[in-house]
Amino acid sequence: xxxxxxxxxxxxxxxxxxxxxxxxxxxxxxxxxxxxxxxxxxxxxxxxxxxxxxxxxxxxxxxxxxxxxxxxxxxxxxxxxxxxxxxxxxxxxxxxxxxxxxxxxxxxxxxxxxxxxxxxxxxxxxxxxxxxxxxxxxxxxxxxxxxxxxxxxxxxxxxxxxxxxxxxxxxxxxxxxxxxxxxxxxxxxxxxxxxxxxxxxxxxxxxxxxxxxxxxxxxxxxxxxxxxxxxxxxxxxxxxxxxxxxxxxxxxxxxxxxxxxxxxxxxxxxxxxxxxxxxxxxxxxxxxxxxxxxxxxxxxxxxxxxxxxxxxxxxxxxxxxx
Amino acid sequence: xxxxxxxxxxxxxxxxxxxxxxxxxxxxxxxxxxxxxxxxxxxxxxxxxxxxxxxxxxxxxxxxxxxxxxxxxxxxxxxxxxxxxxxxxxxxxxxxxxxxxxxxxxxxxxxxxxxxxxxxxxxxxxxxxxxxxxxxxxxxxxxxxxxxxxxxxxxxxxxxxxxxxxxxxxxxxxxxxxxxxxxxxxxxxxxxxxxxxxxxxxxxxxxxxxxxxxxxxxxxxxxxxxxxxxxxxxxxxxxxxxxxxxxxxxxxxxxxxxxxxxxxxxxxxxxxxxxxxxxxxxxxxxxxxxxxxxxxxxxxxxxxxxxxxxxxxxxxxxxxxxxxxxxxxxxxxxxxxxxxxxxxxxxxxxxxxxxxxxxxxxxxxxxxxxxxxxxxxxxxxxxxxxxxxxxxxxxxxxxxxxxxxxxxxxxxxxxxxxxxxxxxxxxxxxxxxxxxxxxxxxxxxxxxxxxxxxxxxxxxxxxxxxxxxxxxxxxxxxxxxxxxxxxxxxxxxxxxxxxxxxxxxxxxxxxxxxxxxxxxxxxxxxxxxxxxxxxxxxxxxxxxxxxxxxxxx
Numbered sequence: 095x096x097x098x099x100x101x102x103x104x105x106x107x108x109x110x111x112x113x114x115x116x117x118x119x120x121x122x123x124x125x126x127x128x129x130x131x132x133x134x135x136x137x138x139x140x141x142x143x144x145x146x147x148x149x150x151x152x153x154x155x156x157x158x159x160x161x162x163x164x165x166x167x168x169x170x171x172x173x174x175x176x177x178x179x180x181x182x183x184x185x186x187x188x189x190x191x192x193x194x195x196x197x198x199x200x201x202x203x204x205x206x207x208x209x210x211x212x213x214x215x216x217x218x219x220x221x222x223x224x225x226x227x228x229x230x231x232x233x234x235x236x237x238x239x240x241x242x243x244x245x246x247x248x249x250x251x252x253x254x255x256x257x258x259x260x261x262x263x264x265x266x267x268x269x270x271x272x273x274x275x276x277x278x279x280x281x282x283x284x285x286x287x288x289x290x291x292x293x294x295x296x297x298x299x300x301x302x303x304x305x306x307x308x309x310x311x312x313x314x315x316x317x318x319x320x321x322x323x324x325x326x327x328x329x330x331x332x333x334x335x336x337x338x339x340x341x342x343x344x345x346x347x348x349x350x351x352x353x354x355x356x357x358x359x360x361x362x363x364x365x366x367x368x369x370x371x372x373x374x375x376x377x378x379x380x381x382x383x384x385x386x387x388x389x390x391x392x393x394x395x396x397x398x399x400x401x402x403x404x405x406x407x408x409x410x411x412x413x414x415x416x
Numbered sequence: 417x418x419x420x421x422x423x424x425x426x427x428x429x430x431x432x433x434x435x436x437x438x439x440x441x442x443x444x445x446x447x448x449x450x451x452x453x454x455x456x457x458x459x460x461x462x463x464x465x466x467x468x469x470x471x472x473x474x475x476x477x478x479x480x481x482x483x484x485x486x487x488x489x490x491x492x493x494x495x496x497x498x499x500x501x502x503x504x505x506x507x508x509x510x511x512x513x514x515x516x517x518x519x520x521x522x523x524x525x526x527x528x529x530x531x532x533x534x535x536x537x538x539x540x541x542x543x544x545x546x547x548x549x550x551x552x553x554x555x556x557x558x559x560x561x562x563x564x565x566x567x568x569x570x571x572x573x574x575x576x577x578x579x580x581x582x583x584x585x586x587x588x589x590x591x592x593x594x595x596x597x598x599x600x601x602x603x604x605x606x607x608x609x610x611x612x613x614x615x616x617x618x619x620x621x622x623x624x625x626x627x628x629x630x631x632x633x634x635x636x637x638x639x640x641x642x643x644x645x646x647x648x649x650x651x652x653x654x655x656x657x658x659x660x661x662x663x664x665x666x667x668x669x670x671x672x673x674x675x676x677x678x679x680x681x682x683x684x685x686x687x688x689x690x691x692x693x694x695x696x697x698x699x700x701x702x703x704x705x706x707x708x709x710x711x712x713x714x715x716x717x718x719x720x721x722x723x724x725x726x727x728x729x730x731x732x733x734x735x736x737x738x739x740x741x742x743x744x745x746x747x748x749x750x751x752x753x754x755x756x757x758x759x760x761x762x763x764x765x766x767x768x769x770x771x772x773x774x775x776x777x778x779x780x781x782x783x784x785x786x787x788x789x790x791x792x793x794x795x796x797x798x799x800x801x802x803x804x805x806x807x808x809x810x811x812x813x814x815x816x817x818x819x820x821x822x823x824x825x826x827x828x829x830x831x832x833x834x835x836x837x838x839x840x841x842x843x844x845x846x847x848x849x850x851x852x853x854x855x856x857x858x859x860x861x862x863x864x865x866x867x868x869x870x871x872x873x874x875x876x877x878x879x880x881x882x883x884x885x886x887x888x889x890x891x892x893x894x895x896x897x898x899x900x901x902x903x904x905x906x907x908x909x910x911x912x913x914x915x916x917x918x919x920x921x922x923x924x925x926x927x928x929x930x931x932x933x934x935x936x937x938x939x940x941x942x943x944x945x946x947x948x949x950x951x952x953x954x955x956x957x958x959x960x961x962x963x964x965x966x967x968x969x
Contacts (some may be wrong), residue, residue, distance in 0.1 A: 264634075271566040271574075278552045278563050285550040286515070289564030290535030405553070413514070 096237070100244050102361050107245070107253055108319060110357030112137065112311040112328075116257040116335035117342070118263050119307035123274035125267060125344060126300030127280040127406040131187030132172050133308055134332025140165040140219045140312025142198035144206065145212040145323035148316075154221045157317045158252075162309030167196065169305030170298075178299045180410035191332075199325050204365035212316070212323040221250040252314045257350070259307070264346040276300055280404035283411040293411045308332075337390040343401045356386040421481055425487040444451050463526045465490040465622050465653035466511070471520030473683045480506040482677045484520070484743030488670075493644055493654040495664040495685070498674030504657045505547065507674070508624050511655075512544045513537040524622075536648075538564075543615025547626040549607050553600030557610050558582065560599050578617070585616050589646050593918040604729075612643065613932030623647060624655040631665060659697075659752050661690045673697055697752075706905050706930045709913065713933075714743030716776070717917035718798075718886045719763075723773030723784060725759040725941075732771070733759040735941040740776075741886065741917040746908065748949075752960050753923045756941035758803055761890050761921055764801040767808075774811040778885050794823060799879035801872075803890030803921065809875040810863040817845035817859035820878050840887055853903065869900025876907060878933035887911055890921040905931060925956055 116133050123130040126376035140161035148157025168190050175186035206212055226247035234245035267273040275296055278286040283293045311331070316323045338356055342348035363382030370376055466488040473481040482505045488494045498504050509515045511522070513531040522529055524540050531537050537544070551560050558578060567574030579595055586592050591609050599610055608628060613831060615623055618941035625644075629637040644654050644667055662673050663687060672682040673696040681696050718741040725734035734756045741747045751757055763770040766788035773784040778797045782788065788799065810819050821830050823842055830841050845859040852873045854866070863871055872892065880888065889908065893901040908931055911918050922928050928935055929949050936946045939961035945959045958964075 097824040174536065182508065219799050269571055269572060270571050274555075274559060274563060274566065274571060278555070281552045281554060283558075285552050288512070288544065288546065290533070291564050304873050 096240065098365075100240055102358070103364055104245050104248075105361040105364065106354060106358040107125060107249060108357075109360045110353045111253045111256045112314050112319070112331050113338060113353040114350060115259070115307050115311035115314065115333050116332055117338045117353050118256075118259055118346065119303070119304040119311065120335055120339045121263065121267075121342075121344055121349060122300045122307070122344060123304040124407045125280045125340065126297045127277050127283060127362040127404060127409065127411070128176055128297055128301055128304075129183045129187070129408040130172065130301075131184050131336070132190035132332070133304075133335055134185075134328055134330065135187075135191035136168045136198055136305060136308035137312040137315065137332050138191075138198055138326070138328040139194040140309040141316040141327055142194075142202060142212065142312075142323045142360055143312035144309075144374075145215065145316035145320075146202070148215055148219045149213050149322070152219050154313075154317045155214075156221055157219070158221075158310070158313040159323060161313035161317075162306050165309035166302055166305035169301045173298050173301040176410060177301070180412060183408055183410075194356060195326060202325075203388065212326045215317065215321045219317075220321055221252055221314075223248050223250050224254075249348055250318045252318045254316075255310065259310075259400060260346050260350045263303065267346065272299075277404070279411075280406055283406050286409075287413065292369070293413075301356070311335075334386050337386060339402050340403070341390050341393065344404065355389075359389075360383045371374050421662075425500045434665060440744065453563055453870070457861060463490060464488055465492075465525065466522075466655070467521075467526070468507075468511075469521040469523070469524040471507070471510060471517045471522065473510060473515060473517050479677050481517070483509070484674075484679045486679060486682075488653060488655060490525075490653050491648060491668055492669040493648050495656045495668035495671040497658060497661065497664050497671055497676060497693060497823070502674040502697075503531075503677040504674050508544065508626055508655065508657055511537070511624060512542060535564075538618050538620070541619060541621035542624065543612075543618060543620025543622065544624040545611040545615065545626065545628055547628075549604075549611055551599050551607055551610060554598065556596050556598055557593055557602075557613075558595040560610055561595075561614050563614075565618055580654055581617060582613060585613055587881055588650075589616070589643055591643060592905075605639070608636075608640065609929065617632045620652070622653045622655065624657070625658045627659070629657070629658065629660065637663070659754060661693050661697075661752075662963075664693065665690060690961045690963065691954045691957050693951065694960060697791070706909060708909060708930070709914055710917070711744040712914055713745050714741045716740040717778055718919065719776035721774045721776075723760070723762045723763060724771040725756070725768065725773075725774075726771045727759060733941050734763065734770075737938075737941075737943050739936055739943070741919050743885075743915045743917055744912055746912050746918040746920055746931050747932045748921065748928035748935040749921045749938055749958055750925060750928045750935055750960060751923070751938035757921045757923075757938055757939075757940045757961075761800070761803060761888055764793075764919070765798065765802075765888055766790045766924065790823065791826075794882070794884075797885035799882060799884035799887050801875050801879050801887070801889040801892060803894070805868075805871055805875050810871060812864035813862055814886060815860050815862055816849070816854075816866070816874060817842050819863045819874055820845040820848060820859075822878065824878065824882060835859065852907075868894075869904075876904060880907060880911065884916065886917045886919070888919045888921075891923065893924065893927060894919070925960075929953075929956070 115153065116137055120130055122135055143164035144157040144161030147160030148154050151157070172186050172190055175181040202208070202210040202212055223245070229243040232239045240294035267277065275286060275291055279291070279296045280292050284308065286296065287293050301400040312328070315327055334356055337350060338352040342352040359382055365380055366377065367379050368376065466486070468484055468486040470483040471481055472479070480627065484507060496504050496507070506515060510517045511531065513533045513536055516532070522531060524542070529540060531540065539891050552563065555563070560577060561582060562578045567577055571627070582595050591613060593606060593609055593613070594671055599607060602610070612623070628640060644656070648654055655829070656663070658664060668685045670682065671685050671688065671693065673680050673693060675697060675848055720740070721738045723734055723737045724732065727733045737760060737860070738866060739747065749760070759768070762768040763784055764775060767790055769787055770784035775782045775784050778826045793800070806812060810820065824830065825836065830837055848854070849857045849859065854870050854873050854877070863874065866874065876892070892908065894903050905927070908918055908920065920928065920931055929951070932949050934946060934952060935956065936943050937956060938944070939960060939962040944962055945964045947956060947959070
């Protein structure tokens, strides 16, 4: 029983990681007032670039870097459209999603001729699991041993990085000057402007951070969790991350728990696939896949109260009043 | 400026500035300003804090500021008064670096300077309290105050410092406030205090307040004025933008009057009066002789009782207003703009919901606190020419013929099954263009391309030709040239002759006086008095400032 629980929780961590990166990415962006529907596209673009670069240069680190670069570039496109050109942020985000979905497959086919996939990565060119100190020696200690050895230890570095990013994000948002200004432009850009701050610059910086974090998310999918890029491998994670962000009320620590919850549902879905549940029978896997969305709607509607987004999110900042 | 015009009398603490008059031909007059109280803090300074020379700014075809000259003495409270749209806010936004002047010179402390952005304004010691507060609601007072001036990359470096400084400012200026309170949960009076503290925290020597009392209760306003006097006595310069005459008389040392983008006069407050300022503000427009024949007045077609209207911010804008308009009568509502007239029109025409109040329209009683809409009011025989034709009267991007049926598009004569009968619409639009002399005579040009007067005629034609019993008409001639004004006035007189009831809202006193059979004056949401059309401009001007002389006597 304990083994099963540990197994499910272990895969919860691994499935939460890309969500968490994307959710924090969205948090930076939306806190600055830029709604980002394009998380999905950035993740996908980064996943492709990371896998391709990791294969070509035979290094997961270069893969990660390439993923981040592509994701930041897409983020800058979104920034240019929605900050400089004051365009509709949802339209721009959707466009990025389509662009990434099409371009990854097209380039993948053109470069590697494997039906849009990238060649499979060997273990050396992926982020491998790390064994934490004493994991093996402590494995035999009852209860705590397996938890440490199997649950805490044995993940790749990006998993740890995603969870380390949570307190870091909290600290940046709530404890630094940059964070204060970021929150100010997301709530009332005119206030920031009249305080002598550049709304444009602040929003671009947030957008770039969003790009970097999506880069991590994408690279994790193709170079850590998977071993190469597969068509549409982000599979809606960007959208689930957005749901998680609303669920978390745009707060980093909440975001972590929400992503863990959604990751857990995912892990459960995989675990219960094709298995009989006593009294109910076999539940279609789609039920579990739909659960994050259903939960978001249900819980937001009744249980955790209203989620109030940053007031200026989605609204381009126009300085001139006439 | 400089040594020729500014000199000291040589006795210790006297402070003197020779004041430049604007280039207005009527009021050319030089005023010298001697501070009788001789405040020690401003003793040595005979340099103006702010000097503007020939500042102009236009937005597209609209000239918001025309060749503005202004001198503001250091350590004084200087009022800028003018109606809404006179260009006061634009001028102050230029001073705060929010807009850039198209031409002209700005001098701060006698040094020519440019103010490219707010950051630079702050650096030059200018602080601004905006009409709509520039505060971040979910932030605490402290966070709002330090935003942009955090004093270090980490918040904790600056916060302790700021807390101390805030306490010092609060004590010094009698502005106590809880630094950890969330701004969005504070009453507006305290939010405004946060704005002032924000400016002072950044070391502002010149404080600009844009319509600061619009959202305040009278006692909050009094407290604000006490604070402003303290600030002045400490040597700060205060620029107070308002359209309320009483505030100017209460608190300022000097006052400059703006009208239609121009600075028309400057006065020492002690040497002027509300009457004079009201006259300068409203302006003596060309008197148009309107032919007003005797008309038999019939039964009331519109009756309003106990109307109260609250705006989006929760401020009561119309307070217990009652009146009636009879057939063949024009009732004029005078008042300085922003005293509840717009809200009154919006509530009567069904656009907004009133707090309470009843309206009797063509014999039917309606509860205005219930939801109504403009279409419903139209079917009941009420037409509405809104005050702001660009925002409410027209869709600027639509063609003339499309605009000519806005709001009436459901009528069967404009439809062909589920489609619009464009031929019929165009035909009717053409007839109206001819009848109302709309130029150029085309149905296809977009509304935006017509001149103001012709745009107004499009709206007027639409609202009059449907033959209403009651016509609500707001600012019928705002931004309209002289020829069209005459035409529009005559159309209103025609309505009166046909036995319709007309409710006319205008900030142009001359217009109100020449068209109305009765005049009621609104001030701060209240009806402060009723007069006949023979009432003098001075009398009405005082009422507009909230002073009812008749009642006082």
